[in-house]
Amino acid sequence: MGVKKEIEAGKAPGPKMHVTGPYLEGPGTFAVQLHELTGPDDATRTVNYWLDEGIDNFKAYMFITPAELSAAIAVAHKRGAKVTGHLCSIGFRQAAQIGIDDLEHGLMEDTEFLPWKKPDVCPETPDSTESLSKIDVQAGPVREMILDLVQHHVSVTSTLPVYEMFVPGRPTIQQRVLDALSPDARSSFLDNKVWVGDSSVIQKRYKMPVSPWAAAFKKEMEFEYAFAKAGGLLVAGEDPTGIGGVLAGFGDQREVELLVEAGFTPLEAIHIATSNGAQYLGEADRIGTIAPGKQADLVIIKGDPSHKIADIENVETVFKDGIGYDSTKLIESVREQVGRR
Numbered sequence: 122m123g124v125k126k127e128i129e130a131g132k133a134p135g136p137k138m139h140v141t142g143p144y145l146e147g148p149g150t151f152a153v154q155l156h157e158l159t160g161p162d163d164a165t166r167t168v169n170y171w172l173d174e175g176i177d178n179f180k181a182y183m184f185i186t187p188a189e190l191s192a193a194i195a196v197a198h199k200r201g202a203k204v205t206g207h208l209c210s211i212g213f214r215q216a217a218q219i220g221i222d223d224l225e226h227g228l229m230e231d232t233e234f235l236p237w238k239k240p241d242v243c244p245e246t247p248d249s250t251e252s253l254s255k256i257d258v259q260a261g262p263v264r265e266m267i268l269d270l271v272q273h274h275v276s277v278t279s280t281l282p283v284y285e286m287f288v289p290g291r292p293t294i295q296q297r298v299l300d301a302l303s304p305d306a307r308s309s310f311l312d313n314k315v316w317v318g319d320s321s322v323i324q325k326r327y328k329m330p331v332s333p334w335a336a337a338f339k340k341e342m343e344f345e346y347a348f349a350k351a352g353g354l355l356v357a358g359e360d361p362t363g364i365g366g367v368l369a370g371f372g373d374q375r376e377v378e379l380l381v382e383a384g385f386t387p388l389e390a391i392h393i394a395t396s397n398g399a400q401y402l403g404e405a406d407r408i409g410t411i412a413p414g415k416q417a418d419l420v421i422i423k424g425d426p427s428h429k430i431a432d433i434e435n436v437e438t439v440f441k442d443g444i445g446y447d448s449t450k451l452i453e454s455v456r457e458q459v460g461r462r
């Protein structure tokens with residue numbers, strides 16, 4: 122909230138922000154800094170508290186119980202806020218039933234198809250990579266899940282660049298990313314990128330000679346394409362998790378490129394990253410597309426990403442409310458800062 126306020130006061134350059142509250146997490150979390158909800162009443166209390174503090178949406182996290190999620194959604198919706206989830210104890214179809222608005226990351230985080238999943242519990246081995254690398258996306262239970270999400274108007278956030286980093290041999294390390302990272306964050310990311318492709322680590326971790334990530338990554342793309350083509354609202358976003366190296370801005374551009382690799386046309390991919398997001402936020406009448414009367418939030422790109430999607434990286438000027446910012450200068454101002462502050 123502090124960063125948002127600084128930007129709004131004109132003290133720092135930055136985007137318009139929708140701020141989520143701290144994760145709504147259930148008992149048993151691995152992240153000790155998170156508050157663990159003690160039940161549905163606590164979920165209601167927590168959501169109310171953060172709405173009073175000025176945040177406008179929530180992310181439910183891996184260990185939340187169905188009763189807590191249900192209570193959180195009820196009070197959030199009552200007050201006009203949305204709830205997304207990076208779930209584990211709760212599968213996608215169950216979450217749709219409960220009334221969630223969005224699911225983060227896609228098929229990779231849907232535990233409901235793991236053979237060892239027990240109801241309402243996050244499996245001790247939530248790593249679904251191997252199992253998902255073999256799943257049928259076009260028919261059967263996954264297809265039913267897709268149709269279920271569409272029917273319940275649940276959107277899905279694509280975060281392909283975060284997964285791409287786990288795929289051995291993918292050429293995803295860009296100099297501009299390395300330049301923006303602090304020395305510590307840079308070396309940790311590069312270390313991680315080495316073990317991702319190390320056959321002895323793969324053997325130990327997955328008990329197989331070849332990493333399942335390349336196949337699982339393809340399945341994730343297939344799922345996202347099928348979901349959108351079935352009428353689902355696919356939106357685009359990133360987070361700085363995984364093995365690192367996915368940065369705000371650069372990662373968002375990579376996301377659009379990967380959507381094209383997943384089968385979307387460049388225009389469809391751009392639409393997902395712009396218009397669909399505005400639609401999810403309920404702000405499509407002001408942002409998300411270019412039209413007379415809409416907010417002048419634009420990027421000027423050298424090239425034509427509607428034909429060559431990689432051109433999307435060539436941003437020259439960013440306009441916010443009609444005021445232009447020099448993209449090169451902005452990026453230079455955060456050299457070696459990512460991971461430091």
Ligand SMILES: [Zn+2]
Nearest residue numbers: 207225226360
């Ligand atoms: Zn997440």
